[in-house]
Amino acid sequence: MSGTTKPYMNPYFAGIGLGLVLLGSYVIMGRGLGASGAFTSVVAVGVQSLAPAHAQSSEFYKEYLPANSNPLKDWLVFEVAGVIVGGLISGSLAGRMKRVVDRGPNATPNMRFTYAFFGGALMGFGSKLARGCTSGQALTGGAVLSVGSWTFMIAVFAGAYAVAYFVRRQWT
Template sequence: MTKRTHTPRPLWHPLVAGVALGVTLVFTFLLTGNGLGASGAFARTAAWLGGESAKTNAYLSAFWQSGHPLNNWIVWVVVGVILGALLSAINSGRFRWKLEGAAAIGAGKRIATAFVGGVLAGFGSRVAAGCTSGLGLSGGATLAVSAFVLMDAWGRPISLFLTNRWVTDETWVPAHRLLPLVNRFAVTHAYPNWAANIWLTTFIRAVQPWIVALLRARDARIAAHLAAQPELLEDRSVEVIVQMDLTTAWPALAAWAGVELPPIPE
């Protein structure tokens, strides 16, 4: 009697998996009106576990405003991901009980580093108002600006840019009316993300001189071409009006903040 062995099925080609994920995202938007996400479910779980304490917390209380925190689409997305991954692993013959990386650094250290890494990743996703699913996939698919912010190796924005009017479909406001508002910019409330609101307020204040310069350059460029191109603001071939590299500005920003920048790793 021979012992039966199960050969795991080969993994999908990355291009095939990427296309399948894109199609899934499209149907998610069409059928539910929402995209894909993950970190929001853990934040809602924390609000639920916090109970009465969470209802008075500056950040977690927002998840109780529309009813029970777990009564939300993103929670069931994560439940579906867990069940789907389990069924897929079993069906492909790849289901195993194991602790990845334990052989290299030991089980205890591996669990500890995974926990700390998870906490940092979770906090980062809340500060960024989204994870690689909600911000990267869903945000990128809807052309959300936050999904395309360029960062360097230390998470510092490396570029500022102003788009054409049609990109955001908003009212075009000239620079001379916007400049006084830049000085007063402040997000003082906790919703939807207290840490992100503080970061955004501080960042806008720090780069205020560059924003002012960009607004003036934007209007100057528009004025120079508007006579010859009356439909410039609706021209789909012109997305970004002006852009500024911030990499050379960080020493000045560090002096403004009174901090010393760490060296950029090669």
């Protein structure tokens, strides 16, 4: 990389781009995007390999472990593989591939890692309770006017604004 980082895309243009990808998914597949579902497949496969009997007896993991095929040969798993490569392509073209801990100027890496881990855990838990995340519910369900998706989206913003003040140290 030359070290010059390109600015981010205009948010409205990036939104139109994302919206057209989502529309394309609906036209081609009849379904939208997702992310947390693919990571649930990964967790289910992990549990299956460590404790097969436990995984098979769970109503939750069983949904992600089809009997006759590889559980990772799944639509969302392939889609998230694409997300990873797509992110890599965009990051490389813009010169944004840098090994950093993204944090506020006064925050230490360990403080940021602690917030990231526990925040990630809450998010993983919340996405399962809500049957999807910002991709599978907010964007995908939002575009087809799903009541649950709009409820989820408003709750996400409410929850985040409510505690923003208390977790501000890592960003300042």
